[in-house]
Amino acid sequence: MxxxxxxxxEFKAKVALEAIREELTTAELSKKYEVHPTxxxxxxxQAIANxxxxxxxxxxxxxxxxxxxxxxxxxxxxxxxxxxxxxxASNLILGNGGKKR
Numbered sequence: 393m394x395x396x397x398x399x400x401x402e403f404k405a406k407v408a409l410e411a412i413r414e415e416l417t418t419a420e421l422s423k424k425y426e427v428h429p430t431x432x433x434x435x436x437x438q439a440i441a442n443x444x445x446x447x448x449x450x451x452x453x454x455x456x457x458x459x460x461x462x463x464x465x466x467x468x469x470x471x472x473x474x475x476x477x478x479x480x481a482s483n484l485i486l487g488n489g490g491k492k493r
Contacts, residue, residue, distance in 0.1 A: 399427070407432055408439040 407425055411418060411432050422429040 404435045405439065408435040411436040412439065 403425075407421060407427060410416065410421055416424065418429045418432050421427070421432050425432075
């Protein structure tokens, strides 16, 4: 049994856009990209059906507030101090630059 080939979304969009433009026939696109014509037609239909959603798209994530940024910077500072402390402590305990003997 042959393993199913997976196509990236970028590849599907590229082929679907070419199919929508109709500069080449579906059979020519099929030969060009080595994809079955039925798949190309499906990608084309899906692209056309979902085209309106691209204009309604809202930002994926809300912007981060200044307060949240300050809190994250404080946490980073705390973690750096803790890491440095642990490196120094391990050097004292293990010696040899922190490597086990």
